[in-house]
Amino acid sequence: MSDQVNGLQHNQEWPELQLPDLLHSSETLRQVHATIEKEWDFLQRSACQTAAGRAMWKHVIHDPLAALLAGENYLRNLHEKMMKDRLNNAHETSGVILAVRTLWFDSRLEDFLNSPNGREAQVVLLGAGMDTRAYRLNCLKDSDVFEVDFAEVLEVKTTILQAAKESTFDSQHSMSKAKSLTRVAADIRENDWMEKLQIAGFLPQKSTVWILEGILYYLAQSNAMQLLRILASNCVLTHTVILADFMNKSSTTLSNSVFQFYSDWPDQLLPSIGFTQVKLAQIGDPDAHFGLLNDPLNLFNKLRSLPRSLQTNPDDGAPCCRLYLVEASGSPDQNSAHNKESVIQS
Numbered sequence: 001m002s003d004q005v006n007g008l009q010h011n012q013e014w015p016e017l018q019l020p021d022l023l024h025s026s027e028t029l030r031q032v033h034a035t036i037e038k039e040w041d042f043l044q045r046s047a048c049q050t051a052a053g054r055a056m057w058k059h060v061i062h063d064p065l066a067a068l069l070a071g072e073n074y075l076r077n078l079h080e081k082m083m084k085d086r087l088n089n090a091h092e093t094s095g096v097i098l099a100v101r102t103l104w105f106d107s108r109l110e111d112f113l114n115s116p117n118g119r120e121a122q123v124v125l126l127g128a129g130m131d132t133r134a135y136r137l138n139c140l141k142d143s144d145v146f147e148v149d150f151a152e153v154l155e156v157k158t159t160i161l162q163a164a165k166e167s168t169f170d171s172q173h174s175m176s177k178a179k180s181l182t183r184v185a186a187d188i189r190e191n192d193w194m195e196k197l198q199i200a201g202f203l204p205q206k207s208t209v210w211i212l213e214g215i216l217y218y219l220a221q222s223n224a225m226q227l228l229r230i231l232a233s234n235c236v237l238t239h240t241v242i243l244a245d246f247m248n249k250s251s252t253t254l255s256n257s258v259f260q261f262y263s264d265w266p267d268q269l270l271p272s273i274g275f276t277q278v279k280l281a282q283i284g285d286p287d288a289h290f291g292l293l294n295d296p297l298n299l300f301n302k303l304r305s306l307p308r309s310l311q312t313n314p315d316d317g318a319p320c321c322r323l324y325l326v327e328a329s330g331s332p333d334q335n336s337a338h339n340k341e342s343v344i345q346s
């Protein structure tokens with residue numbers, strides 16, 4: 001049996017901070033990371049924080065490019081937090097949510113692409129940031145992949161990946177495994193992002209998986225709802241799947257929170273706008289665990305034992321900050337069956 005605490009073996013050293021040589025030896029990388037520090041806002045920087053999470057949880061996530069994309073500062077920050085957690089015998093380790101989330105998205109995406117509806121499906125990553133699924137996942141070999149984010153983010157990402165490819169860094173990791181990979185510079189709050197996506201080759205009639213990982217709660221309520229409605233409207237055209245993480249209200253109302261959109265009941269919200277099937281998991285559920293949350297006193301176990309309607313824990317008054325992992329789908333067949341049912345019931 002596994003003898004793990006928070007995903008790390010008892011007898012194993014906690015991950016050391018090993019910076020890839022290229023971060024220092026490449027003038028290009030030094031320059032782009034200096035630009036990120038000087039010029040990027042918190043939204044764009046969140047892309048590097050997320051990559052740092054995948055890099056520091058490399059004992060469970062194989063993402064060799066993550067450290068190059070994250071840069072030294074974000075790696076150091078997270079490493080320090082993890083070391084503090086270790087010294088304090090914390091019940092959960094910094095970055096564990098990100099690790100579970102990444103593994104959950106990977107597994108749901110792979111399962112769908114291996115299903116009859118998923119064969120050759122397009123995959124669109126909205127707010128793709130420094131995500132490297134196109135380089136990591138073999139299951140994308142028959143998929144056209146589109147990465148949508150701000151122009152500055154995608155340009156820097158391309159520059160870093162190009163520098164990795166041209167260096168002695170294991171070039172096998174710098175090759176996309178997807179059938180095709182297209183970067184689309186767009187702001188998903190604007191009205192033209194879908195048009196830009198289509199100009200880049202996205203086919204509205206083709207089965208599609210939309211990945212919304214770490215993005216919805218950075219949007220205002222109106223922008224997030226508009227985005228979800230656009231995706232739901234695709235269910236009448238083709239088999240459509242969204243994989244998304246949702247914060248609940250308590251998560252967004254902490255002081256200094258930069259988060260805006262929340263939903264306490266995404267499993268009710270998504271059917272109300274046109275998705276017919278919704279599955280919801282919480283961190284720590286059997287399908288959102290991955291052996292990383294073995295301390296019985298971890299926060300996620302506590303939350304899962306409380307009704308979802310509670311915004312504060314009755315025992316200690318702490319806010320119940322939840323992150324829901326949600327898979328929703330719809331298709332023209334399901335939609336017409338759903339509509340017929342609604343007519344019969346009305």
Ligand SMILES: C[S@@+](CC[C@H](N)C(=O)[O-])C[C@H]1O[C@@H](n2cnc3c(N)ncnc32)[C@H](O)[C@@H]1O
Pocket residue numbers: 043044045046047050051126127128129130131148149150153186187188189212213214215218
């Ligand atoms: C927390 S990061 C997540 C990145 C990626 N999905 C991942 O999990 O690694 C959020 C990303 O969303 C992008 N983003 C935020 N608002 C956006 C918008 N309105 N349009 C396009 N991208 C946006 C940011 O630039 C950033 O790359």
